[in-house]
Amino acid sequence: MDLKFSPQDEQYRERLRAWLDVNLKQHQAVSKAGDVDPVQAARDWQKTLCEGGYLGLSWPREYGGQEASLTQQVVVSEELARSGAPAPINTIGISILGPTLIQHGSEEQKQRYLPKILNGEELWCQGFSEPGAGSDLASLQTRAIEDGDHFVVNGQKVWTSLGMIADWCFLLVRTNPDALKREGISYLLCNMKTPGITVRPLRNAGGGSHFCEMFFDDVRIPRENLVGELNGGWRIARSTLDNERSGLSGVISIENNLDRLLNLSTSLNRGKERAIDSDSVQQQLAQLWIEKEGLKYLGFRNLSDQIANRPPGPAASVGKLFASRLRQKIGKAGFDIAGPLAQVGKKSPHSIARGRLQAMYFDSLGYSIGGGTSEIMQNIIAEKVLGLPRSYED
Amino acid sequence: MDLKFSPQDEQYRERLRAWLDVNLKQHQAVSKAGDVDPVQAARDWQKTLCEGGYLGLSWPREYGGQEASLTQQVVVSEELARSGAPAPINTIGISILGPTLIQHGSEEQKQRYLPKILNGEELWCQGFSEPGAGSDLASLQTRAIEDGDHFVVNGQKVWTSLGMIADWCFLLVRTNPDALKREGISYLLCNMKTPGITVRPLRNAGGGSHFCEMFFDDVRIPRENLVGELNGGWRIARSTLDNERSGLSGVISIENNLDRLLNLSTSLNRGKERAIDSDSVQQQLAQLWIEKEGLKYLGFRNLSDQIANRPPGPAASVGKLFASRLRQKIGKAGFDIAGPLAQVGKKSPHSIARGRLQAMYFDSLGYSIGGGTSEIMQNIIAEKVLGLPRSYED
Amino acid sequence: MHFELSEEQNAIYDLVVGFMADKWSGDNRRQGLDSYPCQIPGELLREIADLGFYGISLDEKSGGGGEPLLTSALIAEAAGGSLFPSIMNTTLAAAKALDLCDADSNWLAKVISGQQTVAIAIEEPNGCWGLDSIELTPQMDGQGGYLSGSKILVSDGDFAQVFLVAALLPDGPAFIRVNANAEGVEINSMRRLDGQSIVELEMKDVRFEQDDVLGDGATLNQVYDIWTLLIAADLLGNAQSVLRMTTDYAKERQQFARPIGSFQAVAHRLADIQVDVEIGRSLLYGACLALEEESDEATALVSAAKAWMNDLGVKAAETGLQLHGGIGYTWELDIHLHLRQARSNAVTLGDSKYHRARVASHLMSPEY
């Protein structure tokens, strides 16, 4: 058992650091100039990353990938997170659709879509959830009816990140209403410029507008945009959910949040003491650090499984559940540590960390809902890991 | 809104205190003498209480009761708890069977049984739970078949307090195996000397032997010992469960436990400080006190409902659930406060409060199981108080 | 002994709930988030004043309604549950404060009738709560003195014409009356997380006269306790509303072909909040009675209620948000308004840790 990187990996890391030193600074300078469209700047940054060879690390070279080793992937996610570099804007395309197409797409689909996912030329959003199908995703109602060499899609999707700016959308639709509910679902790729699509921003509880709702009204999607088999979409979607739930990159962002809290607690005064001088604040921060370390070493165990080619499987839900809880504990701890000033809004006298603690808190509340609620994760662990009987019928 | 007792109530309290001063001391002196059978001493104490007029306060006079006011009942439970007087040994008979017979028994049954429940002449145990019927009590399997003017009972009961010493048992048995499961249950009174009954002590997790299991092998019970209607036992049993779950007397014993903890934390040294000098111990004790006060005032609200003749109903489950959780928090806090010495057994050097903290802890673990588990209480609150749909089929 | 609400109290509670349901909604509060501070139509404020809420727990000879303190708490509870702004609590507390300080009856009448808003300024920028942390000390002369320093987190300071500023005088703490438009006063909005008005009050050589000094240490303690209890009541009402909303949603919302409220993961968490609400209500009644009867345990019980309600308010809103799923995480649903209000109130006049520490000193006092 060791956590050492090979000398080659360490060289790779050095190169990446040097690269970031130049390119990240340049990107930040451009972004700060102010007269650039932030979406365009984000696309440009993604293109830079892609051209540098720091995207699609696990993807085949023929589709623009790097075929890098897992340890190199770890190095990249560590260094990008530590440098504070923004994530590529097309994250959803890269982390969800890309692996799906590599596994289940036709050769034409791979060649057509994968390179443009990586270089940011085509931004993707995900059309899975519906107003009536949240935790019970398989009960989705959006219908696609075959009409010659097209599907005609009608229905509504919600909680779509990036829906306002995406060029394409990958969709789950019901193609056989008579089958068992998981059996009649197909996986489609849809150009967002197709007539009949209406997108409306949804404002979230924290006040931001990360989400959209999308309405499909007789939207015609060519049959060649079907991924995998007709009515085989549920299993395809499912196979990438586990990937999404594992991984180390979340740990580093949690670590950054915790460091922010730690710094705050040494700089904030509570009477004649600093916040961190209180026994209970120390206990709380220590507990958060312990949990962060536990999540980190769990991540290393998952990674070792991946290196050994063992699939993450339902155990990935352990990490997802624990990470979202930990994020919320950190978010809540911010209020405890900030004391009386926790309620002060940003851009106000005495506001703390320019409202960042509050933003962190509201963000954290979304983690136990999006991508499968914590209750669904508990179900999965109970059923698939512990082998307990199911708590409900489908 | 006030919590004042009337001058009459206060006089009544004074008389009780004076009475306890004499009688409790006498009882304690007898008990300590050592050559008395503890069961006999407990029966004698109950007889003393009964003759003093401090048992069966809400019961009709004609069956040995006092027909006292509710505030007098409160006075008695407060003073008995504060004086440290032992509870009457026939608690189960007094608190469960008595009210049941008063409500559902025939005139003959009331006259025959109630006075002897009160004076301790006949000790009662409860035969409800079975190995397969715990939380799902209505699924009980013990069978009673009518045979002339008798029932013939076969089956097994568990978690029977006082089973080894009881003279009588009140039993739930299945008299109609073909009916819906709650519809085929009857309520019987059974003399423990009837041939065919075997009683075995069950040792509990704390090491004590409070429980028994009972085996019924062709036990013949006269038909006149049926309470209420044939196959009407479930509703009869249910009607007294709510009574058992409300009430103030639990609060006082919780208060006594908390005071014990408070005293311990001022007397135990942790390094150069006392245990209570630590911020986190103060926070913990404060939280426990807050919860105890909450439970106390909840008790006053329940009592006011009773005074106004509003039945406790499912809201009583709120108190039962909260009280058992609070007991466990207090039990656990004992370990936190005792520190390194928490693990030392009684009768050892450095043992804390002669093992009483540990006994309190093990006792507390039983409260969320016995008399309906906490999970069942949560079901009841969700369904009966909040009106949520049932989580399972019967 | 009777430990339950009177018929009048039940009626007033229902009245406030119904009134707010007609006149106020989450949209009013969303406005406060988009353009601080949350505004209340003048007519609505007048109606509230006319209903006699503000003085309801004052003696009739002070122009009040002669009801016990609990009645004010019930109004605060109903207002909190309706997302009505803090001005209700602030004014209830201010009226009590003026009465306890034997302020001029005309002044009190102005406040009760809603013609003047009085804000109470206690906290200072030292990271602490409570009267013990007040450091503001005026320069005294024969006829009065000068105040210099700052108060923060002053509720409804954007609307107040007058501030009761808690300060350390030679004889101990007292309130000093400071007019919002007095020379040397600067008021800076602090934009509370829930869009409500809190301000920083900067004072530079602000002149006050002897008769601007009101109350003493004991009065200030009473005011602090009463105001704390009103905010605890607000938190209780908030939790109760979230519980009701979420229970209703759990009965309606179907997933896996069943209402989600039939899943124990949902049902048991709602049951737990029901338990906590009942305990909270019991603590609120107990603390009101203790304050009324001037019991030795009153302050400890007020802190018990506030500590409990802080945790309850936050837990209920967070749980409600989670159990609503995706819809709970939207701007349009009122849950986040409840959460913002709970989070803000939970750090107003003392967080749980602060109030548990006050309880602990009671437990460690020789009288306990």
Added chain:
Amino acid sequence: MHFELSEEQNAIYDLVVGFMADKWSGDNRRQGLDSYPCQIPGELLREIADLGFYGISLDEKSGGGGEPLLTSALIAEAAGGSLFPSIMNTTLAAAKALDLCDADSNWLAKVISGQQTVAIAIEEPNGCWGLDSIELTPQMDGQGGYLSGSKILVSDGDFAQVFLVAALLPDGPAFIRVNANAEGVEINSMRRLDGQSIVELEMKDVRFEQDDVLGDGATLNQVYDIWTLLIAADLLGNAQSVLRMTTDYAKERQQFARPIGSFQAVAHRLADIQVDVEIGRSLLYGACLALEEESDEATALVSAAKAWMNDLGVKAAETGLQLHGGIGYTWELDIHLHLRQARSNAVTLGDSKYHRARVASHLMSPEY
């Protein structure tokens, strides 16, 4: 990078689990509750020694198995999950201690081969944990000195022939070798809550020579960390076993015509414990690696593992007891044995609060 068990480690873990399943049961532990202390048949102890467990993580040149520390932790985990007594951990720690102190190789060989039991005495009756709280100071003379004072909570002291007594010497802390039968030594049983052996060691002018002094401050810290980690592993194994027992029960036990494990009130609590076990296992591996590699974070990670496992062990056993219902509350079921062991280990070598404080000092240190 590979962060997983080796084949050998998996094999050893399975070996211990299987061995214990054959040779040891809850009934052995119930005996210890009825007639303290819990006895282990001499033959069984010999078999364990012969399997080479005690020295498995020592260098081969010290007569050990050359395995990393984690292998010892896995043995401790398997033993803890099997309710095997603390003598396993005590001896694993004692062998490590003697090796780190460069003790005479014959002595070490005796311990590894199970011919001599060595107990480590650290805690004193001052209510505190850890090496910083040691006050025992010997009277030194040229050739050695005299020890007077008492140590408490000494694991397996009823069986030990030799004690390593931690004391404050002029150059800092060190172990002093004290024979159980030395003049001035008195051993009093303290009857651990779970029936295991702990003793009070009373010393009155106990003579020791210069070569009875072993190790220094750094060694003692290492020994404390290693032993702490072994007890954390015991707690992890304990939790894992309770989780398995309770999961099996939840699959079988029918109520309301369904297995109780199909109720989310049961299923989700077990899922939560599964999560906590996985996090605990990750922390254990991480801490072992850090100790092995002498990382700056090693002590903090050991404390992280112990704090987490304290809470996990107790929570798992309490939850297991509750979810078993009435049967869980009986003497015959092993759950209470797991709970007693978890409760005892959770206050051995530091409770969660103590270890979180150690983590906090790491976070506050300039190096972090």
